[in-house]
Amino acid sequence: MNLPKFSSLYGRIFAIFWLTMLLVLIAVIAASQFDPRQLHDVPSGPLQDMKEKGQEITSRYQNSPSLRTALMQIERNNVDRGKLDYYFNDTNGHWLNPPMGMKVRALNNFITQSDKSDLPQQRLYGRLMLAGPIPVVIANRELHMYFTVRWHQPPPFLLQLLDKPFQLLLAVMLTSTPLLLWLAWALSKPAMRLEKAAQKVARGVIELDPELEKGPSEFKQAGASFNQMVMAINNKISEQQRLLSNISHELRSPLTRLRMANALAIRKQGESAELARIDTEAERLELMINELLELSRRQIDAHQIRQHLSIQELWGDTIEDGKFEAEQQKKTLICHQIPNAFMTGNPNLLISAVENVIRNAIRYCERFVWVDFQHNNGGLTIKIEDDGPGVDEEELDAIFRPFYRVSTARDRHSGGAGLGLAITHSVVTQHNGHIKASRSQRGGLEVQITLPVDL
Structure with missing residues (x-):
């Protein structure tokens, strides 16, 4: 079994888990070292005081005639009696001045653990601190001296944690929080990068992102797979667009020969309804092929050409050209101010999309075309209305299909091959937008385009 590498997500989770456990173990061991309820060596300062006290008692009572009398004098001379008391036992463990109450059990337990005079402990x-033994000589007898002190200091912080499980759990959580935050950051950052890259693809921005191949090895692999998918999508779209362009281009040659043969037939046989019909349909077919070529020329690799665009600069000239074209037809295009906002996209396709709708409205309006730009938190909404004959309700969704001709407002002599709105629909969809048609309150057709803007 291979050990997990720290560069992998599994390895980081494993390492953080065991590091947290190690910190808890260190805290428990450290708490036991500072726990005064465990047996410890007497600190050097108090130990020196104890030895000096033992030497003082030895020098004063070493040759006392009575052990009992000497012990009574030691107790009377203790000015800190009640706070600091002295107890003596012989080498057999018998107490010469027996303690009272709880001290008896405490001292009896203590001497079973600390009975070496060369290594005093506490x-x-x-609330009672015991320390000793200190060797003394009283009335020519070798004794062990023990000290008892009233303990008023609060227990160490780690000891308080060990005594209260809830606080210990809280301390463990607080200690592990920085590690867990770091782990969450290590997980969320590449995940957010992957999410943003997916959102860009959804908006039609199909481009490689080297940042995806950073972070834990699992996310590196996911990022590399995502970039491979983006490359595959780019290649498929480019192949499809080039295929459409090639087919459209190849169709022009036989169509040109067909029109030449029809012209020769008219020259030899004279005008006839059948030959005129052939020429009309060939002309329509040529118009369709020309529009397909134009569409394919604009769309080849257009999905890879993305720019940060100003809305005012993007469609400002389109509106001015539309006003000029409307004036030439004795019509009027009315447009309010274009908002100051930015978006990311292909400028040629976006200009073409709005231009197609505006020209369509100018062609079929009676006198007026209204163009309104609205910018809000949801994005950019472009509303184009006219006062023309409009479109029947049942045909509103169909007008965005390629080569579709509205029966009531268009015929074969009105111009166009039915690709303008289809091109607009394709461009808007590529830019993660929406387009819909409805009856305008002004009497004609209303086309509403919604596109995302840069925040």
């Missing part, structure tokens, strides 16, 4: 029993 331990806390409740």
Whole structure:
């Protein structure tokens, strides 16, 4: 079994788990070292005081005639009696001045653990600190001297944590929080990068993102796979667009020969309804092929050409050209101010999309065309209305299909091959937008385009 690498997500989770456990273990061991309820060596300062006290008692009572009398004098001379008491036992463990109450059990337990005079130790029993033994000589007898002190200091912080499980759990959570935050950041950052890249693809921005191949190895692999998918999509779209362009181009040659043969037939046989019909249909077919070539020429690799665009600069000239074209037909195009906002997209396709709708409205309006730009949190909405005959309700969705001709407003002599709105629909969809047609309150057709803007 291979050990997990730290560069992998599995390895980082594994390492953080065990590091947290290690910190808890260190805290428990450290708490036991500072726990006064465990047996510890007496600190150097108090140990020196204890030895000096033992030497003082030895020098004063070493040759006392009575052990009992000497012990009574030691107790009377203790000015800190009640706070600091002295207890003595012989080498057999018998107490010469027996303690009272709880001290008896505490001292009996303590001497079973600390009975070496060359290594005095201390331990806390409740609020009573015991220390010793210190060797002394009283009335020519070798004794062990023990000290008891009333303990008023608060227990160490780590000891308080060990005594209260809820606080210990809280401390463990607080200690592990920075590690968990780092782990969450290590997980969320590449995930957010992947999410943003997916959103860009959804908006039609199909481009490689080297940042996806950073972070834990699992996300590196996912990012590399995502970039491979983007490359495959780009290649498929480019192949499809080039295929459409090639087919359209190849169709022009036989169509040109067909029109030449029809012209020769008219020259030899004279005008006839059948030959005129052939010429009309060939002309329509040529118009369709020309529009297909124009469409394919604009769309080849257009999905890879994305720019940060100003809306005012993008469609400002389109509106001015539309006003001029309307004036030439004795019509009027009315447009309010274009908002100051920015978006990301292909400028040629976006200009063509709005231009197609405006020209369509100018062609079929009676006198007026209205263009309105609205910018809000949801994006950019472009509303184009006219006062023409409009479109029947049942045909509103169909007008965006390629080569579709509206029966009531268009015929074969009105111009166009029915690709303008289809091109607009394709461009808007590529830019993650929406387009819909409806009856205008002004009497004609209303086309509403919604596109995302840069925040």
